[in-house]
Amino acid sequence: MLKILIADDEYFIRERLKHLVDYQSLGYELAGEAANGEKAWQLIRELKPDLAILDIKMPLLSGLNIAQKIHEEQLGTKVIILTSYDYFSYAQESIHYGVFAYLLKPVDRLMLTDVLQDVSKNIMESRHLHTMADQYYTEKQANIFLNYLQGDTLPPEDKPLFDELTDKFPHDTPFALCLIKIENKDGEPYILKNLLSLIKDQHIFEDFYPFIYTDNICGLLIFEPSLTRLEARYYKVSGCIPETFSRPFVIISGEPCLDFTRLPEEFQALLSLIGHSVFLKKNRIYWLDECRDITASPQRFLCNFRAAFLISLRSGNPEKACEVFTEALYSMAEEAPSAYNLSIVLSEFFLSCSIYTNEIQEASGTDNAFYVHELMENYLSLEEIAAWCSSYLSSACHYPSSAEHASPNILVSKAVSIIEASFADPDLDLSFIADKTGYTSSYLSTTFKKITGFSIVQYITKYRMEKARALLCDGSLKLKDICDRIGYTDVFYFSKRFKSFYGYSPSDYMKMNRP
Structure with missing residues (x-):
């Protein structure tokens, strides 16, 4: 008013x-x-x-x-x-x-x-214009700060904004830089914003500057003189994330210091280490100094990999091929666990699969680099990666015949039709759609995301949330009724997903749209 x-x-x-x-x-x-x-x-x-x-x-x-x-x-x-x-x-x-x-x-x-x-x-x-201007100003400062962390030279026109931001930081208090990686396979746009809001609302840190790096990595510049208190506050964050978001995560932090010029170097070290998160235990806090830097060559883990892998496939033994891959994957993880080595092993796996599939059919036009990036970015355990690759291998070895094989676009259209017709079914998921289409889950999932830009789960969530938002505008339906109509059996879980997706709760949205 x-x-x-x-x-x-x-x-x-x-x-x-x-x-x-x-x-x-x-x-x-x-x-x-x-x-x-x-x-x-x-x-x-x-x-x-x-x-x-x-x-x-x-x-x-x-x-x-x-x-x-x-x-x-x-x-x-x-x-x-x-x-x-x-x-x-x-x-x-x-x-x-x-x-x-x-x-x-x-x-x-x-x-x-x-x-x-x-x-x-x-x-x-006027307020809308001011809000947009403030948002632009804040986002520009955040981008300038990120550029500084990444070691970029700041242009003269950005220096005043950077100085204005850093002048607000306490200059006599040690600071620590940390990165938080949270699993976000569904690509929910507000997951990190809600996490940072939670940290702020619960006053976990007295003085800090938050920033978002990617869809699943955010950072905190925390001003805290006591290492003991800093560690205690990290443990409080580690309790909030699984309780509120039900997602696995990894926290990696440097130790408090006063040298602001070290920030870019420390950021790169943290970024490199969090890239190894697939080799780290989930839901834990790691300190930069306690984690070793491994630079061993991956070549010996791949010795004869391609030959043994292809021999197994050509002899009609995909189970043996899967064993060859799993052995290479876990040998690398045991002896030289690094993000770079993981990318080499995965690239070799997809390249070998492409060689085999091209021998038995026309090239499918798959983008191996796309698969490698998706697996390394969105999975936080080797077990999940190994299971995904096993499913992918099954798809490559049991490819539908050319008479049965639908083009990727037709397959995606069919999947979308199934989602639109069955979104109210609580059992609707990737396996449900794979059974309906006759394709393996891995092939369907990667093909769908490559064409639409969304994972199957993300698209289902997006479609359900859009339907929910329309039903919330009705004003006459209870949340339980809305959940029943869009395929959710738990009102509390639906409310969390809705807030994670849009940034506000269903009840707040109903208040905003009351006639």
Whole structure:
């Protein structure tokens, strides 16, 4: 609601104005009233109303005097001047004070309603522009800070914004840089924003600067002199994430220091280490100094891999081929676990699969680099990667014949049709759709994401959330009814997913869209 102040030295005019229109229905609430200009100015300073309706002539201070003060002090309060016909030309001469409108006494109800609506629209548009400007300003500063962390040289035009940001940091308090990687296979856009909001709302850290690096990696620059207290606060974060988001995570932190120039170097070290997260235990806190840097060559893990792998496939023994791959994967993880070595093993696996599939059919046009990136970015355990590759291998070895094989676009269209027809079924998932289409889950999943940009699970969630949002606008349905209609059996789980997806809860959304 917008706050409004009414000031006139005549009691009956004030009373008439207070009851002339239904202010509440127009989005206003009466914040105060005054019988003279000095009292009106005092209330404006105290209450900071959005709109002041002021008589042009009042004792002590006139309405125009007050308008001038508001203009000079840039308070942002809109002003409507009440004037008689005799003073109207005089009032117009002071338009440079930023007066929004002039109303002749006696004030007409329809005229006042129109002006109030115009004021409301003007304020909302102004606030929207300010919000967009503030958001742009904040995001630009965040991008500049990220560029600094990545070692980029800041251009001269960005230096003032960077200095303005860092000047707000405590300069005599040690700081620690940490990165948090949270599993986000569904690609939910608000998962990290909600995590950072949770950390802020629960006051886990007294002074920190948050930033988002990727869809599943965020960072915190924490100002904390005590290593013991810092560790205790990390453990509090480690308890909040699985409880609130039900997602596995990894936290990696440097130790507190005072040398700000070390930040880019430490960020790169943390980033490199969090790239190894698939080799680290889930839901744990790691300190940068305790983790060893492994740079062993992956070549010996791949010795004769391709030959043994292809021999197994060509002899009709995909189970043996899977054993060859799994042995190479876990040997690498045991002797030289690094993100780089993992990418080499996976690349060799997909390349060998491509060689085999091209021998028995036309090339499928698969993008091996795409698969490698997806697995390394979105999976937090070797077990999950091994299971996915096993499913993929099964798909490669039992490819539908050319007569049965649908083009990727037709397959995706069929999958979308199944989702749209079955979204209310709680059992709808990747396996459900794979059974309906006759393709393996791995082939369906990767083909779907490659063409649409969404995983199957992400697309199902997105479709259900859009349906939920439309049903919430109805206003007559209970949350349980909405859950039943979109395939969720647990209201609490649905509410968490909705808030994670859109950034606000279902109940808040219903309030926002009440007629």
